[in-house]
Amino acid sequence: MARLSALRAHRHEVMNALQVVKGYLQLNRGDRALRALDRLADRMSDYSRLQGSIAPEEADLVWCAIGLGRVRVGRWCPGLCRAPDRMAAVCNFLCALDRCAAVRGVDEVLVEAVDRPRAALRLCVAGEDAGDLRGQDWTDWWHTVQQEAAVSGLRWAGVDGREALVVLEG
Numbered sequence: 399m400a401r402l403s404a405l406r407a408h409r410h411e412v413m414n415a416l417q418v419v420k421g422y423l424q425l426n427r428g429d430r431a432l433r434a435l436d437r438l439a440d441r442m443s444d445y446s447r448l449q450g451s452i453a454p455e456e457a458d459l460v461w462c463a464i465g466l467g468r469v470r471v472g473r474w475c476p477g478l479c480r481a482p483d484r485m486a487a488v489c490n491f492l493c494a495l496d497r498c499a500a501v502r503g504v505d506e507v508l509v510e511a512v513d514r515p516r517a518a519l520r521l522c523v524a525g526e527d528a529g530d531l532r533g534q535d536w537t538d539w540w541h542t543v544q545q546e547a548a549v550s551g552l553r554w555a556g557v558d559g560r561e562a563l564v565v566l567e568g
Contacts, residue, residue: 403465404461404462405464412438415435415437415438416438419438441470444463444470444471444472445460445463445464451476452476453480456477458485459471459474459488459489462489462493466493467496468500469492469496469507469508470509472510473512474511475513483551487551487552491547491549494547495521495543495547498546498547504539507522507523508523510522518555518564518565519552519563520562520563521562521563522561523560523561536557536559536560543562552564552567
């Protein structure tokens with residue numbers, strides 16, 4: 399059922415992106431249409447890269463990633479989520495992060511897995527369109543994300559402006 403839901407969400411995102419491109423073309427805004435197509439192509443590349451970089455037992459991460467609208471899963475370390483409980487914690491966290499981004503108008507959050515010196519998720523709000531967040535608002539927003547995405551097995555290690563680090567424990 400989760401995979402069907404992820405596929406629906408993915409199809410919805412692709413159709414939205416194509417509608418945006420069509421609208422820009424109708425308005426003779428070819429530059430914006432190209433940016434929208436580039437963004438869609440980047441998303442598709444992210445999925446391909448993720449699929450090629452995970453361990454076989456981490457396949458649920460791909461299904462989770464395609465169901466996200468505002469969170470992009472970038473670089474990933476294979477084997478980081480081999481344990482089912484860690485996989486569930488990471489997917490729950492990513493979904494909560496996606497909801498928080500949507501509520502606050504944050505256009506895109508890039509998540510990358512790093513494995514040195516410890517297994518962690520690096521979170522970075524990407525692009526110029528970051529909603530209405532400024533200065534202290536970033537700290538407050540990350541605090542809200544931290545509360546909304548409270549999942550056992552993950553520990554917040556620090557926040558700095560548009561970036562945050564979440565450590566995978568266990």
